[in-house]
Amino acid sequence: MKPIPWRRVEKWKCVRCGKCCEELDVMVTSEEEKRLRKFGDVFRRGKVLVYLKKIDGRCIFFRSGICAIYPERPMACVKYPFYFRSTGGEESYFGGYHVYVDSNCPGVVLGHPTESLVDTIQNLLKNERLIIV
Ligand code: SF4
Numbered sequence: 001m002k003p004i005p006w007r008r009v010e011k012w013k014c015v016r017c018g019k020c021c022e023e024l025d026v027m028v029t030s031e032e033e034k035r036l037r038k039f040g041d042v043f044r045r046g047k048v049l050v051y052l053k054k055i056d057g058r059c060i061f062f063r064s065g066i067c068a069i070y071p072e073r074p075m076a077c078v079k080y081p082f083y084f085r086s087t088g089g090e091e092s093y094f095g096g097y098h099v100y101v102d103s104n105c106p107g108v109v110l111g112h113p114t115e116s117l118v119d120t121i122q123n124l125l126k127n128e129r130l131i132i133v
């Protein structure tokens with residue numbers, strides 16, 4: 001992961017490369033764990049947090065190039081490549097929060113932020129499941 005402040009990003013559009021489903025360790029909240037339990041033993045327990053299991057280096061739900069639980073995917077996937085923090089520098093400030101973007105995501109274009117990028121961030125901030133650390 002290579003997070004940069006949102007002000008250095010022109011736009012973002014998912015190109016469906018599947019890289020994040022391979023490279024990320026997807027953390028699940030306790031609410032998400034309860035919700036996804038119906039899919040069986042899909043969790044890996046860390047010392048403190050719970051993650052989705054991986055099979056052959058990819059998320060257990062990544063099948064035939066797509067997410068098998070797309071409408072139900074954890075918030076960590078919904079918000080990727082955006083990260084929301086309560087503290088940070090001036091360049092990351094956004095309406096009371098600090099927003100970073102993983103520049104390793106191939107859908108990220110660097111430059112001056114467009115309105116569509118701002119809209120995307122605003123919409124994510126409206127999501128009640130969003131966790132800000
Ligand atoms: S790495 Fe970025 S572009 Fe590729 S699937 Fe994930 S969000 Fe989409």
Ligand code: SF4
Nearest residue numbers: 021059061062067077
């Ligand atoms: S839950 Fe879906 S979107 Fe999230 S990492 Fe797994 S396959 Fe990718």
